[in-house]
Amino acid sequence: MLKIKNLRKSFGKNEVLKGVNLEVKNGEIAVIVGPSGGGKTTLLRCINGLELCDNGSIEIGNKYLCENGNYKSKEEFNEARRDIGLVFQNFNLFPHMSVLENLIEAPKRVLKKSDEEAKKKAEEILSFLGLGDKLESYPHELSGGQKQRVAIGRALALNPKLMCFDEPTSALDPGLTGEVANLIRSLAKDGMSMLIITHDMDFATKVADKIYSMNNGTLLDGNFYTVSK
Ligand SMILES: Nc1ncnc2c1ncn2[C@@H]1O[C@H](COP(=O)(O)OP(=O)(O)OP(=O)(O)O)[C@@H](O)[C@H]1O
Numbered sequence: 031m032l033k034i035k036n037l038r039k040s041f042g043k044n045e046v047l048k049g050v051n052l053e054v055k056n057g058e059i060a061v062i063v064g065p066s067g068g069g070k071t072t073l074l075r076c077i078n079g080l081e082l083c084d085n086g087s088i089e090i091g092n093k094y095l096c097e098n099g100n101y102k103s104k105e106e107f108n109e110a111r112r113d114i115g116l117v118f119q120n121f122n123l124f125p126h127m128s129v130l131e132n133l134i135e136a137p138k139r140v141l142k143k144s145d146e147e148a149k150k151k152a153e154e155i156l157s158f159l160g161l162g163d164k165l166e167s168y169p170h171e172l173s174g175g176q177k178q179r180v181a182i183g184r185a186l187a188l189n190p191k192l193m194c195f196d197e198p199t200s201a202l203d204p205g206l207t208g209e210v211a212n213l214i215r216s217l218a219k220d221g222m223s224m225l226i227i228t229h230d231m232d233f234a235t236k237v238a239d240k241i242y243s244m245n246n247g248t249l250l251d252g253n254f255y256t257v258s259k
């Protein structure tokens with residue numbers, strides 16, 4: 031699902047990604063842990079096309095976001111990005127939109143879905159996430175765990191094949207991390223691939239098929255640490 035080869039990225043003289051290689055298979059849950067400043071968020075931002083890399087390749091499904099440091103046409107770039115969902119650390123929900131509106135905005139704008147179609151899918155997702163009674167609520171009326179689920183729902187509404195999470199549990203009550211782990215597992219069971227960054231080792235071992243460690247711009251081979259379940 032995701033293949034990264036020799037990915038490099040510098041900010042000025044600071045080389046933040048020093049030739050990262052990573053492969054995530056269909057339905058696999060890969061978790062990256064590692065010290066602050068190691069380059070984890072930068073890697074996730076490169077995969078999502080929010081940051082452009084300097085060298086290396088990012089292949090999503092069978093589409094190249096970037097090949098040997100070259101970004102091709104805007105169309106190809108957007109095509110490759112379309113299969114990835116990203117859940118931000120602080121959720122980044124649209125504060126002036128209801129829960130339902132948060133989920134239908136992108137499908138209408140990006141996937142050109144009709145209002146009716148987008149609403150139907152959003153209602154299905156929200157009910158699956160246990161938020162069927164919160165459609166008309168606004169983000170400020172929700173708990174942290176509920177906001178987290180809306181953020182996941184918003185990413186799911188775009189039908190991603192790969193979901194990326196940056197610190198999905200950092201804003202949550204410790205008691206809720208098991209719930210997030212279960213949700214991520216149930217999505218992966220349906221074939222969705224997951225790439226998760228976390229500092230929470232307990233959460234990491236609960237959810238991961240493979241754990242990678244990222245330190246100073248280098249990712250350690252996941253075979254080194256395969257979780258047995
Ligand atoms: N937009 C940017 N401009 C300049 N430097 C940046 C930028 N984004 C990140 N960096 C630098 O890149 C390095 C890696 O940052 P990154 O956010 O990827 O680390 P991280 O592993 O996610 O850390 P944390 O665990 O604290 O979230 C840091 O030295 C940071 O200062």
Ligand SMILES: [Mg+2]
Nearest residue numbers: 070071072196
């Ligand atoms: Mg980070």
